[in-house]
Amino acid sequence: MAEHHSCAFRTSIGGQALIEGILMRGPEKEAVVVRDQEGKLVEKVEPLRFIKDRYPILGWPLVRGTVNFLDSMVHGVKALMYSADFYPDDEAAQPSRFEQWLEKHIPGKKLESAVVALAVALGVGMSIFLFMVLPTMLTGAILHFYPGFPMWGRNLVEGLLKIVIFLIYLIACSRQKDIYRVFQYHGAEHKTIFCYEAGLPLTVENVRVQPRHHPRCGTSFLFVVIFVSILISSVVFGIWPITNVWLRTAAHLILLPLVVGITYEFNRWVGRHVQENRLAQILTAPGLWMQNFTTNEPDDSMIEVAIRSLELVLPSEKGKDAW
Incomplete structure (x- = not known):
C-alpha cells in the first residue's frame, strides 16, 4: 500500500468509477467524463440540488446517512447508464422487441426514471440479501441442530458469515476481466482526490504517485456498515x-437506517481525523485493506479523465468544499 501523503485540507468532493469514465460530485455540481471509442473526452456537467435544502430534517445527523446513500446510488446508476451508452455490446446494439415496446409506449424520461428506480431497488435488495438475509438464514440452518447454542455464539457466527460473504463478493468482482478497468478508474479517482487535497497542481505526474486507497471510499463504507450492523444486532x-x-431478518431491516446513519457519521469523523488520529487510522485499516480488491493502478489516460472530472466540479468559492 502506498504511503499516505499529508493533506493540506480534506475535500468533500467524491467520485465513482464508470465504464471508461468517472463521475465526480462537488458541493455545487456533478460531472461525468467518459473517454469514447475514438479516444476523445466527453463531458457532462449538471448543477446539484440537495433534498435537504427543501426538507432540512433530512440533513440531520443519523438521518442524512440513508438519504445521501440513496441519492448517491440514484446519481451513480444514471452516470453508469450514460457511460455504458458509449460502449454498447453487439446484443445491446439491436433493441429487443420488449425494449422497442417500452420505447414506443413509455416516454423517454419516464422510462429512464423507471429503469434507474429498478436498478437502485435491485442493487439495494441484492446487498440486503447477500450481507444480511443470507448470513441470517445460513446461521439458522447451521444452528438448527444445536438448539441450546448461546445467543452470543449465534451473533458471532452470523457476524463472521457477513464478513466472509463480503470478502468473497469483493474477490469475485475483482476477478472479472470487465471490472478490472473500472477498478483502474476507481484508483485514478482516489489518486486525483489525494493530489488535490495535498494542494499539488493537478497533473498526471503529480497524481500518478499518490496512494490509491482512500478512507472515504465506498468499499470502506460498506465494510463499516457490516461491522456496525454486527455490533448493533x-x-x-x-x-x-x-x-x-x-x-431476525425483519429486525435487521428495521435497524438498517440506524446502521447506515451511524456509519455515515463515522466516515465523516474519519475523513476529518484519519491523518493525525491513531484511533481513526486503526479503525479504517480493514476498509483500506479491502480496497486492494476494488482499486487498481490506472494508466495515464485514466488519470487524465479523473483530473478533468475533478476540475469540472471545483467550487466557485475556494474552500467551499472543505470537509
Missing part, C-alpha cells in the same frame, strides 16, 4: 433474544 439480540430466522 449483537446488542439488540442480547437484550431481546430472537432465534427465529424471519424475525
Whole structure:
C-alpha cells in the first residue's frame, strides 16, 4: 500500500468509477467524463440540488446517512447508464422487441426514471440479501441442530458469515476481466482526490504517485456498515433474544437506517481525523485493506479523465468544499 501523503485540507468532493469514465460530485455540481471509442473526452456537467435544502430534517445527523446513500446510488446508476451508452455490446446494439415496446409506449424520461428506480431497488435488495438475509438464514440452518447454542455464539457466527460473504463478493468482482478497468478508474479517482487535497497542481505526474486507497471510499463504507450492523444486532439480540430466522431478518431491516446513519457519521469523523488520529487510522485499516480488491493502478489516460472530472466540479468559492 502506498504511503499516505499529508493533506493540506480534506475535500468533500467524491467520485465513482464508470465504464471508461468517472463521475465526480462537488458541493455545487456533478460531472461525468467518459473517454469514447475514438479516444476523445466527453463531458457532462449538471448543477446539484440537495433534498435537504427543501426538507432540512433530512440533513440531520443519523438521518442524512440513508438519504445521501440513496441519492448517491440514484446519481451513480444514471452516470453508469450514460457511460455504458458509449460502449454498447453487439446484443445491446439491436433493441429487443420488449425494449422497442417500452420505447414506443413509455416516454423517454419516464422510462429512464423507471429503469434507474429498478436498478437502485435491485442493487439495494441484492446487498440486503447477500450481507444480511443470507448470513441470517445460513446461521439458522447451521444452528438448527444445536438448539441450546448461546445467543452470543449465534451473533458471532452470523457476524463472521457477513464478513466472509463480503470478502468473497469483493474477490469475485475483482476477478472479472470487465471490472478490472473500472477498478483502474476507481484508483485514478482516489489518486486525483489525494493530489488535490495535498494542494499539488493537478497533473498526471503529480497524481500518478499518490496512494490509491482512500478512507472515504465506498468499499470502506460498506465494510463499516457490516461491522456496525454486527455490533448493533449483537446488542439488540442480547437484550431481546430472537432465534427465529424471519424475525431476525425483519429486525435487521428495521435497524438498517440506524446502521447506515451511524456509519455515515463515522466516515465523516474519519475523513476529518484519519491523518493525525491513531484511533481513526486503526479503525479504517480493514476498509483500506479491502480496497486492494476494488482499486487498481490506472494508466495515464485514466488519470487524465479523473483530473478533468475533478476540475469540472471545483467550487466557485475556494474552500467551499472543505470537509
